[in-house]
Amino acid sequence: MSERTQSEAFAAPRRELAADTFGMWIFLASEAMLFGALLLVFLAARIAYPQAFAAASGHLSLPLGTANTVVLITSSFTMALAHVFADAGRWRGATAGLAATGALGLVFLAVKGYEYRSEYLEGLAPVLGAPFRYEGPAPANAELFFNLYFTMTALHAAHLLGGIAVVGFVLARWRRTAAAGRLRRVTATGLYWHFVDVVWIFLFPVLYLIDR
Amino acid sequence: MSADTYPPQSYFAAGYGPRAWFLTTDHKRVAWLYLVALTAFFFIGGAMAVVMRLELATPQGDVLTADVYNRMFSIHGIIMVWFFLVPSIPATLGNFLLPLMLGAKDLAFPRLNLASWYVFAFGSLFTLFAVIAGGVDTGWTFYTPLSSLYSDSYVSAAAFGVFIVGFSTIMTGINFIVSVHKLRAPGLTWFRLPIFVWTMYATALVMVLATPVLAASLILIVLERVFGIGVFNPELGGDPLLFQHLFWFYSHPAVYIMILPGMGVVSEILPCFARRPLFGYRAVALSSMAIAVFGFLVWGHHMFVSGQSAYAGVVFSFLSFLVAIPSAIKVFNWTLTLRKGHITFDTPMLYALGFLGLFTFGGLAGLFVASLAVDVHLHDTYFVVAHFHYIMVGGMVTAYMGGLHFWWPKMTGRMYSELWGRIAAVTTFIGFNLTFFPQYVLGYLGMPRRYHAYPAEFAFWHVLSSTGAVVLAIGYVMPFFYLGWSLLRGSAAPANPWRASGLEWQTASPPPQHNFARTPTVTEGPYAYPEPEDER
Ligand SMILES: [Cu+2]
Numbered sequence: 173m174s175e176r177t178q179s180e181a182f183a184a185p186r187r188e189l190a191a192d193t194f195g196m197w198i199f200l201a202s203e204a205m206l207f208g209a210l211l212l213v214f215l216a217a218r219i220a221y222p223q224a225f226a227a228a229s230g231h232l233s234l235p236l237g238t239a240n241t242v243v244l245i246t247s248s249f250t251m252a253l254a255h256v257f258a259d260a261g262r263w264r265g266a267t268a269g270l271a272a273t274g275a276l277g278l279v280f281l282a283v284k285g286y287e288y289r290s291e292y293l294e295g296l297a298p299v300l301g302a303p304f305r306y307e308g309p310a311p312a313n314a315e316l317f318f319n320l321y322f323t324m325t326a327l328h329a330a331h332l333l334g335g336i337a338v339v340g341f342v343l344a345r346w347r348r349t350a351a352a353g354r355l356r357r358v359t360a361t362g363l364y365w366h367f368v369d370v371v372w373i374f375l376f377p378v379l380y381l382i383d384r
Numbered sequence: 385m386s387a388d389t390y391p392p393q394s395y396f397a398a399g400y401g402p403r404a405w406f407l408t409t410d411h412k413r414v415a416w417l418y419l420v421a422l423t424a425f426f427f428i429g430g431a432m433a434v435v436m437r438l439e440l441a442t443p444q445g446d447v448l449t450a451d452v453y454n455r456m457f458s459i460h461g462i463i464m465v466w467f468f469l470v471p472s473i474p475a476t477l478g479n480f481l482l483p484l485m486l487g488a489k490d491l492a493f494p495r496l497n498l499a500s501w502y503v504f505a506f507g508s509l510f511t512l513f514a515v516i517a518g519g520v521d522t523g524w525t526f527y528t529p530l531s532s533l534y535s536d537s538y539v540s541a542a543a544f545g546v547f548i549v550g551f552s553t554i555m556t557g558i559n560f561i562v563s564v565h566k567l568r569a570p571g572l573t574w575f576r577l578p579i580f581v582w583t584m585y586a587t588a589l590v591m592v593l594a595t596p597v598l599a600a601s602l603i604l605i606v607l608e609r610v611f612g613i614g615v616f617n618p619e620l621g622g623d624p625l626l627f628q629h630l631f632w633f634y635s636h637p638a639v640y641i642m643i644l645p646g647m648g649v650v651s652e653i654l655p656c657f658a659r660r661p662l663f664g665y666r667a668v669a670l671s672s673m674a675i676a677v678f679g680f681l682v683w684g685h686h687m688f689v690s691g692q693s694a695y696a697g698v699v700f701s702f703l704s705f706l707v708a709i710p711s712a713i714k715v716f717n718w719t720l721t722l723r724k725g726h727i728t729f730d731t732p733m734l735y736a737l738g739f740l741g742l743f744t745f746g747g748l749a750g751l752f753v754a755s756l757a758v759d760v761h762l763h764d765t766y767f768v769v770a771h772f773h774y775i776m777v778g779g780m781v782t783a784y785m786g787g788l789h790f791w792w793p794k795m796t797g798r799m800y801s802e803l804w805g806r807i808a809a810v811t812t813f814i815g816f817n818l819t820f821f822p823q824y825v826l827g828y829l830g831m832p833r834r835y836h837a838y839p840a841e842f843a844f845w846h847v848l849s850s851t852g853a854v855v856l857a858i859g860y861v862m863p864f865f866y867l868g869w870s871l872l873r874g875s876a877a878p879a880n881p882w883r884a885s886g887l888e889w890q891t892a893s894p895p896p897q898h899n900f901a902r903t904p905t906v907t908e909g910p911y912a913y914p915e916p917e918d919e920r
Contacts, residue, residue, distance in 0.1 A: 180898065181483070181490040181567055191492045191566040198558045198592055206596035209630060213604070213615055221621055298611045312614075313621040319613035323604075 178353060185352035189359065196360045200367045203331075207371050210327065214320050214378065217313075224313035226383035228306075231296065232321070233287055237380040240283050241372065247276035248369045251362045258358040266358060267346060273365065274339040277332055284329055288322075297322060321379050328375060331368045338364070393896040394797060409494035410897060412795070415480035417501045422468055422476060423864070425508065429463035430860060432456050437819075437853035440846050445837040453836035454521040455537065461524025466546050467508045469780055470638065473645035474556055474591075475504075477787045478584050480795055482560060484888035484895065485581050487569025487904045492562040500555035507548030514541035523834065525635070526601075528616035528627040532608040540609050543602040550595045550602075553641075557591030560584050569887070571906035575666060578886055578910040582669045583648030586676040590637045590644075594680070598634035601627060628690055632683035640679040642776055643743075644672055646783030647714055650736040653790050654718055656884040657733035658725030661911040664717040671710035678707045688759045697756055704754035708747065715744050724916040730882070731805030735786025738813045739779055746774025749824065764834075767827025770820045778816055785812070785863065792867060793877030797894040800870035804862060812859030818852025885912040 182188040218225045254269025291297055295305030296318045304315050342349075342357045349357065395412050398404055405413055436456050439447040448456060479497065483490050491497050514520065520542045522531040531539050564585045568577070605627070607613045614620030616627050655662045662668060684692055684700030718740055727733070749771040753759050762768060786809075793799055822845040831842050838846065880889040891900050 179490065179492065179494055181488050181492055181494065181563070187566060191562050194565060195493065195558050195562040198561050199554075202554050202558075202592045202596050205593050206600050209597045209600035209633075210604075213600075213626060213630070216623070216626060217615070217621065220623075224621075298613060310621075312619060316614045316620040316622060319607075319611070319620075320615070323607060323613060327603075 176350065176352075178356075185356075189352065189356050192356045192360050193363065196363045200363065203367060207324075207327070207374075210320075210324050211374065211378065214324065217316055217320065218382070221310065221313040221316070224308075224310035225317050227308045227310075228314035228317035229380065229382035230384070231291075231294070231306075231308075231318075232380050233290070234380055234384065236283055236287050237376055240280050241376050243276055243280045243283065244369050244372050247273045247280070248366050250276065251365045255358050255362045258355050261351065263346075263354070266354070267343060270339050270343055270358070270361075274336050274343070277336040277339070280332060281329060281336075284325065291318070324375055324379070328368065328371050331371070335361070335365050335368050394892065394894045395897045396797075396894060398897050407498075409490070409498050411479050411483050411491050411494065411497055412895065414497050414501055415476050415478075415795070418471060418475040418479060418504070421501070421505060421508070422472060425463050425467040426860075427864075428512075429460050429468060430857065432460040432463070434853055434857055436460065437850040439836050440838070441850040443838050443840045443843050443846075448836055450836050451521065452519075454523075454834070455515075455519030457834060458520045458523050459515045459542075462511065462520065462542060462546065464776075465524055465638070465642070466549050467504075467511070469642040469776055470553060470591075471504065471556070472642075472780065472784050473649060473787060474560070474584060474587055474641075475500075477649065477784075477791060478560065478587075478645065479556075481791065481888055482563060482581065482584055483567070484794075484891065484899055485578050485886060486563060486567050487572055487887050487900065487906065488563065488567035489898045489900075489903075491559045492566055493559050496555050497559055500552040500559075503555065504549055504552035507545045507550075507552065509545075510548065511542050511545030514538040514545060517541070525631060526605055526627075527631075528605070528608070528624040531605055532616045532624075532627075540606045543605050547599055547602045547606075550599050553591050553595050557588040557595075560588035561592065564588075569904050569906055575669070576906055576909045577669070578648075579651035579662065579665070579668055579672070580648035583644045583651070583672045586672040587641050587644045590641050590676050590679060594634045594637040594641075597630060598638075601630035601634065604630075625687070625690060625692070628687050629683065632686045633680070636683040636686065637676075637679040639772075639775070640675055642780050644675060646739060646743075646780040647672065649783040649787035649790070650718065650739050651714075652884075652886065653732045653736040653786055654721050654740075655911045655913055656790075656882050657730055657736070658722050658727050659913050660721050660723070660725040661913050661915060662717065663720035663723070664713070665909065665911065667713050668717050671713040674710040675707065678703065678710070682707060685754055685759075688756055689763045701754055701756050705751065708751060708754075711747050715740065715747075729806070731800075731802060731809055732786045732790035732882075734806060734809035734813075735782050735789065738809065738816075739782045739786065742774050742778030742782060742813075742816065746771055746778055749774065762827055764832055765827035766823040766831045766833060769833055770823035770827060773820045773823070778820070782812065782816075785809070785860075788863070788867075790882070791888070792870070793881045794888060794893050794895070796871055796874070797877050797892075798870045798874030799877050799881065800874055801866045804866040808859050808862040808866070811862065812856060815852050815854075815856030815859045819849050819856050820852070822846070822848040822852070885910060 177185055177188045179188060182191065250269045250272040254266045254273060257265030257269055292302065295303065298304065298319050306314050308314055338361050342361055395410055398410065405417065408414065436453065439445065439453060518538050520539055521537045522535050522539060526539065526543060564581060604615050608616055614622045616622050616624045651662060651668060682700055682704045684696050685704045688697050753762055753768060753771055789805055826842055826845045829842065831838060877893045879891065879893050887904055890904065
């Protein structure tokens with residue numbers, strides 16, 4: 173394995189690793205503004221309709237939401253392990269950590285999909301022309317709650333799906349990647365993965381725990 | 385272009401076929417890809433402006449129906465803001481020059497750079513499709529509830545296209561920030577960076593932090609139209625005003641995406657043609673950062689008459705006045721740079737001086753509209769139209785043209801006709817003022833924006849403005865021909881035709897593929913021109 177850099181702009185792999193990591197941080201700052209804007213929209217609506225939002229929040233599945241939180245935190249742990257192994261040059265451990273991370277991500281999506289399905293059957297989802305059915309106070313405002321819930325969690329799930337795809341890509345190209353490239357990729361992927369995890373850490377209490 | 389006349393080491397020599405261009409990762413070639421795409425959009429958007437001015441030459445609506453006129457100004461705004469002004473200087477001159485000014489071989493992420501162009505091309509062409517399919521009638525601001533509930537034009541498609549183009553903006557921003565941090569040549573400390581690099585850095589920060597908020601608001605508009613999610617719909621408890629907050633949280637900082645790069649360009653041109661170091665270098669550098677930061681805190685000045693609270697109005701008005709301080713710092717420093725200079729009026733300098741006057745004039749008008757009471761009268765009139773065109777066109781486009789002429793010999797290795805260059809620069813200056821100064825008067829007299837017909841008493845000023853638009857169009861078309869001619873027949877440019885300071889002038893024109901034969905070492909600050917005191 174040669175000590176080449178991927179971009180001609182860099183003379184040394186260490187410098188390129190630092191630049192990649194820094195670039196990922198900048199990208200995550202940008203992502204934080206995206207989710208931040210949506211959180212702000214949600215909070216504005218919640219402050220306007222506290223009772224309706226609290227009541228609607230009770231219709232989300234706390235056990236499934238909690239289970240998914242545990243799954244995602246565990247995936248961040250395996251991702252951190254992958255980085256520790258990659259940093260030490262222990263490639264088998266690194267690939268195992270990546271594979272576990274991707275698998276846990278898929279588990280999260282499966283649970284989330286099951287949640288969506290039961291919410292759709294309950295009549296809480298605004299898709300496919302389904303009518304909104306809800307027996308509680310202020311159904312119009314509750315509908316706003318569920319629509320925001322679907323928007324924010326779906327955007328998060330899309331980001332997670334992207335993360336899983338990247339993990340899969342890194343693993344698929346693993347054999348053809350030089351040592352410096354492996355470390356760069358695991359570092360950048362890991363940063364992104366932890367960010368997606370942190371977004372969920374915000375979404376979970378904000379959406380599920382309003383009145384519990 | 386006669387290929388064999390270029391020295392074999394120039395970046396053109398790497399290949400002339402479509403593969404060499406469309407699969408390149410050379411930042412200099414990506415700059416050209418952007419330049420071609422942006423030129424096309426500039427002329428499309430400009431043609432629409434000419435048609436609108438044609439309609440407005442007479443009080444009654446005769447060329448366009450009201451509905452078509454709405455679609456015209458909407459797409460003029462969308463194209464000019466997102467497909468020309470936002471990427472204009474960063475994606476062309478910035479892409480070309482940033483690595484050269486840093487003494488680097490390329491940007492930090494060359495493949496990301498090329499990808500940004502493809503994303504831009506896809507998103508902008510998608511929006512063009514929306515225009516051809518039926519157009520958008522909401523204005524470039526997509527205000528709810530018109531855009532979400534009532535408009536039956538192609539809002540979703542246009543919003544989706546703009547959303548996609550936003551990714552290319554963010555990619556460029558990340559690339560620039562990381563390059564400035566990690567790729568500076570040995571000895572090139574932060575306070576030895578040219579102001580152009582400082583403004584690119586400040587612009588990139590705004591790009592990265594503001595664009596995602598635009599993305600969020602466009603996502604919500606599309607979801608509103610497709611699923612009726614209710615965020616902007618009062619029936620579900622949503623709030624149409626919320627959209628204005630989100631939109632201007634992006635779009636006011638975006639105003640600085642559309643002017644900071646222009647400030648960077650004139651900061652390079654003025655010292656060169658005054659043969660003087662830039663006055664107050666640190667103040668100019670730091671004021672760029674101040675503008676980027678303050679820019680995030682003033683969005684509410686677009687909503688003085690939208691029903692936001694009076695206290696919010698007062699705070700936003702005050703903060704908007706604060707932005708005038710770093711802008712004024714720059715103007716004063718540019719002016720003092722000219723003091724006792726040996727000024728020559730070459731084409732880039734004519735554009736830069738034009739920028740200085742037009743930007744100052746537009747900026748001062750900004751203080752009028754930032755004042756609460758005055759804005760109640762001026763809001764949604766031609767005064768506002770004149771104000772932001774003085775900044776965006778008088779400022780940014782003028783600087784863009786100046787920069788294009790300044791670095792043209794470096795980019796192409798060819799000299800253009802200096803006589804034609806000067807004629808075009810003067811023509812645009814006259815045409816611009818003739819077009820937009822009457823609009824200040826119109827707005828003050830109460831002529832509202834976005835109407836295709838108007839009472840006859842406004843006719844005099846509208847006719848002046850329409851006449852000016854023709855002159856301005858001629859001024860913008862001219863460079864297309866003589867710059868194009870220079871590519872074919874221009875005399876070869878030396879490495880440093882303007883005797884300018886700066887790393888980019890220390891390599892060949894056009895530069896070799898990896899920019900420098902040997903990585904330069906920097907031992908002094910930028911603008912190494914003689915001080916007035918040295919010449920006593
Ligand atoms: Cu503004």
